[in-house]
Amino acid sequence: MKRAIMSVLSVMSVLAFHFRAQAQTTTTDSLLATASVHDCVQYALQHQPAVKQAQIDESITDRQVKSKLADWYPQVNATASLQHYFQVPKANFNGQVIRQGVTNTSTLGAGLTQNIFNRDVLLASNTAKTVRLQARQNTANTQISTIADVSKAYYDVLLTQRQIQVLVEDTIRLARSLRDAYNQYQGGVVDKVDYKQAQISLNNARAQLKSAGELLSAKYAFLKQVMGYPETGTLSLVYDSVAMLQQATTLDTSTQVVYENRIEYQLEQTTRQLLQAEVRYNKQAFLPTLSAYANYNLAYFNEQFGKLYSADYPNSYAGLQLAIPIFQGTKRTQNIRIAELQLKRSDWDLAQLREQINTEYTQAMATYRGNLNDFYTLKENVDLANDVYSTVNLQYREGVKTYLDVIVAESDLRTAQLNYFNALYNVLVAKVDLQKSVGTLTPQTF
Template identity: 60%
Template sequence: MKRVFYLTAVLGVWLCNANAFAQQVPDSLLSQATLQNCIQYALSHQPVVKQSRIDEEITEYSIKSKLADWYPQIGLDFNLQHYLKLPTSYFNGSAITTGVANSSAAAFSLNQNIFTRDLLLAGRTAKDVRTQAKQNTQSNQIDVVSNVSKAYYDMLLTQKQVEVLNEDIVRLERSLKDAYNQYQGGVVDKTDYKRATISLNNTKAQKKTGEETLVAKYAYLKQLMGYPVNGQLNLVYDTMKMTQEVQLDTNVSVAYETRIEYQLLQTQRSLLAAELKYNKWSFLPTVSAFANYNFAYLHPEFSKLYSHDYPNSLVGLQLSLPIFQGSKRLHNIKQAELQLKRSDWDVEALKNQINTEYTQAMSAYKSNLNEYLVLKENMDLAKEVYDLIELQYREGIKAYLEVITAQTDLRAAQLNYYNAMYTVLSSKIDLERALGTITTN
């Protein structure tokens, strides 16, 4: 029995720990954090996107709630009352008591709307309201794709900068060792050794700064993705493929219809046009049909109140039409017309804004692309120069100062190259957004 109890206790502790550990581990993490995987993860987990999808569901239920008034409306009213003192009426010069001490009634009612401008508006705008909710979701998704892509490139840039500095540290440590050995051998004075130490210390300091910046950028990317704070995010990327994705057709022209902002304005204009019709319908009557069936119970004794009923029923048609409201309806129509007219100017203003965004994005992309191509050539040249000067230094032809200069030039060329590559990729995202070609699928 002791053995069984011991095994049971151990198993219980193990299950509790396993359950606690399972609660700490996120349910979904990326094994390979490629750009596309990060975007898809963000589109599924980013709180703003989730809220937008919930807003779509809220909109759908709101539409159904309003359209439900087209169905027959059935109701029940019930009352039970007892007179403590019967009412008195004056009849033929005498005051007489009327009524019965106990009464009860149950009334069933059915109402069917035939024409009402509220329901007509709800029915005609349901499609546009659904479209607007979906377009809001799409707009947020485009923001997420754009922001995640740019943050991903920014983090890759910092990561590449750290890698370049690591390579530079390896070269500097080798140069420092050579300079120290030459100093110990009496070939050169300690100047070369000291210069190598200074360069190495500066590079290590830059590397430390880059590593700390990288931590902050990791946190920012996780925030944009809706990624667990403690989750591991291992970036996987193909530099060669990214260099191929730098190019973009610059002959394409902007089309307003592809921009989600323009689509939202068009949907909003349709809703404003429906609002104008709604106000014009205010001169039409509201028509509904109704049917009532009432059970009435009357008796002086409460115990016999429901012994007999006196039912009545009726059907009818109700028409309601305001005749004069102080010109309120005319003012509402004029207001709706002006709002519709104002939306036309919103469209014109957006077109001007889109043209400006497109021109600026295209200009920035072309400029960054040209700089990228130039700096790529500079990096290749700097590598050749460094290799040649280092070889000449080892053969005693060049001074160590020229080696340090070549190393500095190579490091700067590499950093500038990667900065240009990720800058042009980010500007490409801005251009695609200006063109309205960013996809969320």
């Protein structure tokens, strides 16, 4: 008997130590002293690797756009050459063989080119805002997924903590029942069956409590992962039970889905705009390319290498260059057709996405409503099970009920409490999925 009670107290002390360890704060700026779901989400939006990668991709896209637009600016290049003839070329001129050039030649030059009209650069100019918008939308999409993942992981940790609290209370009740059954057995009131049943129930509860404690550590690790939180950092979750209940059960279920609010739909529309620009680009393949150029060169030549740069002979010129595509086989026609087919395909992508969004919304709404109904039912069951257990336990002490009735009542109470917290978790998760399906789960509104 004493060994059983000491074992229960030992398990409780281990759990208490675990909770205290989780509640320890840190003075490091990059860690959270205490964390609500809002704090966890905000931390993830600043530190989660996927979000950081998306932000870097956005910066890369911005630099790529600037690189393309740089072709509108003048392009200046410097050149230099040095050449030595071992045998100077010769040519026949009016029957006489004469030398062409000298043994040593060198040229230093600077050239400038300026695009006046170029459809490649024109495409970059026309699509710069759209490409940047697409990059921002990709970042927003990653942030929304992060918010959903962190919220669910946060609620999962809270669920496990509440389950552990239920199991701790259950273990305490079973330890008390074990003590009562043992005392009655010692007094000869009951046989050893009650005592042995109490011991079995307590052992099972202790095993379940131990498993839940191990599971809590794993769920903390997952929460830290989706947050981008240091695995060695402490993290203590805080929450307001009343506010959480209100948050879980307060949602306008008459809200209708608006496709344009979904980031996936916005991304698909942006992609379609870029495909439209690609069609226009390919239709402009017949347009000429016009550029201006200017060059300034210094020429040096001498038979003796040491005197090569003793005198220079400058030349300079400027001009325009016009390139007109006349015949390209059927390349232009085929490229136009490819771009038009890709644009047509994007229409079907939008149609498919609308159906997907509508299905997600319908499923999320049905799941939320069903879980909410289960939550209210199971909440009532907790009160009923608690009343039943109190009554049966009192009647057992008075000798009216058997110990089997106490075990059944206690089991029903534990099950009702665990089911209640599971239902609360399911409602919270379903609400996150529903908000995501209607497009209201964003960094700005969370």
